[in-house]
Amino acid sequence: MSGDGFHVHGPHDHELEHAAQHGGAGSMAGQLAVITAILATVGAIFSYMGGATQAAAGLYKNDAAIRKTEAANQWAFYQAKSGKQNIAELAVVLVAEDKRGEYEKQVARYQHEKEEIKVAAEKLEAESREFDEKSEAQMHQHHRWAQATTALQISIAMAAIALLTRRRWLEYATIGLGGLGVVIGVAAWFHL
Template sequence: MSSGGFHVHGPHDHAIEHATQGGHGHEGDAHHGGDDHGGNGSTTSKIAMATAIIATVGAIFAYMGGATQANAGLYKNNAAIKKTEASNQWNYFQSKSTKQSLAELARDLTPGEPDKAKYQAKIDRYEKEKNEIKTAAEKLEADAKQWDEQSDQQMHQHHRWAQATTVLQVAIALAAIALLTRKKWLEYGMFGVAGIGVAVGALAFLHI
């Protein structure tokens, strides 16, 4: 999921405006059904306040989702770099092995002891260099594996943030419908879905 932001769509804004006008905008109805208008106004205010909070939390979740996705890409790129460096080291190791094999062959075919000693010194040097190169290559491979694991963790966390953001968007849609229809069960549903969204966000925060 990209970090495009968390938007409260038009129907919700229209619903709040409509409900507010219904509760306060008609002076001709001021002397009729005052208690009903007061109740509707209270419900409207409650849902509007809840929606604003949900939208704010959703915006934070959306930002975190974008940040973790960017981190996952960065870590995966670091892993690729380490893998390339490790591959170069192994190629260098192979080159030293080839030189060592040629030196061993030359030592075995050389009749004189002084020349054998000279080739043996090269063989010992190549062996030492090979060990150093091998150690460096293995470290680079371990670093690459660690970067890959961190990338996978960030991607998993990104999916959690995305799930939480989507659930909160559904809660906002329910709030808009609740304002338009005055259905109490939709209002309860909005709070329930919002709670689920926050719970999923908590899982993302805890890296679960």
């Protein structure tokens, strides 16, 4: 019958012909659609992680500032005690012999209080430094997540250009840049 110019297609033949003409699952458009969906999903996860690390960095920086302020308050208290101690030491020299004992006790008391205050202030300063270091580590990790997300976003844009221009090399560049974004994301995960 096909000799008369009449040809009958089966449903499977028709589907294969349509896929070859209009692009099917194995076509460039189909491949880029799958790649873009994967990149967008991974990019959304990386973006979330970037936001979370940035928020954590801000909280650590806030805790560092609070500890620094508390330490400054302790140092001001230390200075006030030093001033009182100096006045008591001056009184020991200036007052009559029978009143010196009271001022000597005050000098000893202020010295003891200052030592306790100094320990507390130094502890707060150390905590402040620790929070600053944690904040810096979180910001470093945030920058890695941001770099990974940016690479994936550029990769998605390249996928659109590849689809419009039908250039295979752009599809490969899309995959390569997407892979680079994933590698940077893995570095962020491992705090590198």
